[in-house]
Amino acid sequence: MQYWLVKSEPGAYGWDDLVKEGEATWDGVRNYQARNFLKEMGVGERVLFYHSGKHRKIVGVAKVTQGAYPDPTTDDPRWVAVSMVAEQAFDNPISLATIKADPQLEGILLVKQSRLSVMPIDPAHFNHLIELSREETP
Numbered sequence: 001m002q003y004w005l006v007k008s009e010p011g012a013y014g015w016d017d018l019v020k021e022g023e024a025t026w027d028g029v030r031n032y033q034a035r036n037f038l039k040e041m042g043v044g045e046r047v048l049f050y051h052s053g054k055h056r057k058i059v060g061v062a063k064v065t066q067g068a069y070p071d072p073t074t075d076d077p078r079w080v081a082v083s084m085v086a087e088q089a090f091d092n093p094i095s096l097a098t099i100k101a102d103p104q105l106e107g108i109l110l111v112k113q114s115r116l117s118v119m120p121i122d123p124a125h126f127n128h129l130i131e132l133s134r135e136e137t138p
Contacts (some may be wrong), residue, residue: 104124
């Protein structure tokens, strides 16, 4: 089992959109490294949902319901999409500032490759982030 993080500008497609749709197609990825990560996603794997832009926080966890398939937004066979459903919204979203300041999250790709929209998350980082989402933030 692998863990993942996807990023989206909430004005374009946010957590509330995922919840409203039920099952959503994660498409439109046009970065080769992010595409390769999409290809690795497996059914049942958990995905942290990150609001980018001015929000910069992890807001919930989704689950992959269908692995990679041709991206319906293009005729180019190089690009893929996955399907996912919202699993759990965070009562306490985790800000990028909190992530950067936490020594237990050193090396997380969200900080190291900040422009990447799809990335794997180390299981220890994933579990720590879940714990942080349960804590009250000042």
